[in-house]
Amino acid sequence: MSQNQAEGAVVTVGNKMFGRDWKFHSESDEIIDLDTLPQSSNIRTVEKSIEVVTLDQIVKEIINSEHQTVVTYHGDG
Known part of the structure; x- marks a missing residue:
């Protein structure tokens, strides 16, 4: 899409x-x-920041987990 x-x-x-x-x-x-x-150019600029924040949160979830955690990440951008 x-x-x-x-x-x-x-x-x-x-x-x-x-x-x-x-x-x-x-x-x-x-x-x-x-x-x-928002203007399309602003959306494209912010997309990169959103991905970084998302990956940061995934890492925090893994670190704070008391169990072994399997994470699958797919980014098509």
């Missing part, structure tokens, strides 16, 4: 299932509010 498809899925599901009024950054014209998706 491309980034545009993922954003479209978030907007569609949020609007139809949860009665939201989410919109794409490009649709917002000059009005940017809490229902506006």
Whole structure:
């Protein structure tokens, strides 16, 4: 799934299932509010940080586990 498809899925599901009024950054014209998706370039920048935070949390879970832990991680990015 491309980034545009993922954003479209978030907007569609949020609007139809949860009665939201989410919109794409490009649709917002000059009005940017809490229902506006971030700009695509900002999403791509933050993705790397999210992966680092996720991997950090996985390591903490392994270290704090009292049992042997098997972790499978798959990142397609």
